[in-house]
Amino acid sequence: MRTDLGKPIRAGDLRHAGVIVAPAGTASVTESVVEDDVPASIVIVPVPFQSPERLGAGGVQSQTAYTVSFRYRTDLRASYLFREACCTQREFRILSIVPSDRRDAVDCRCVTDG
Numbered sequence: 001m002r003t004d005l006g007k008p009i010r011a012g013d014l015r016h017a018g019v020i021v022a023p024a025g026t027a028s029v030t031e032s033v034v035e036d037d038v039p040a041s042i043v044i045v046p047v048p049f050q051s052p053e054r055l056g057a058g059g060v061q062s063q064t065a066y067t068v069s070f071r072y073r074t075d076l077r078a079s080y081l082f083r084e085a086c087c088t089q090r091e092f093r094i095l096s097i098v099p100s101d102r103r104d105a106v107d108c109r110c111v112t113d114g
Contacts, residue, residue, distance in 0.1 A: 008100075011013040016084055017037055017038065017086050018082050020033070020034040020080055020082055021080060021083055022034050022077070023080070040070050041068070041091075042068050066092060067108070069106065072103045076094065076095045078097060080094050081093055094109075
């Protein structure tokens, strides 16, 4: 797990794998796969920096924030999804993309809806 985002990304940090997906209406009319079998590092944002639960649409609405790191790539967009193929098979909505200065990694701020 990549805990220090200031250090270079290593192969041992990429313990998760998944699919990068462009939802319908972003890259094409239908949902399309941008890249399959992408290694990633997934780190949860500490609880004090999470947004609180709120009431809406007839029930409790919550989101959990994560930092998902990939090797450097230029085909990501802030509207794409990352679907984890291993472990708990979560779906992460990419909110923002921050490339590293060394161009070795891309850190994405993502959320899962709960």
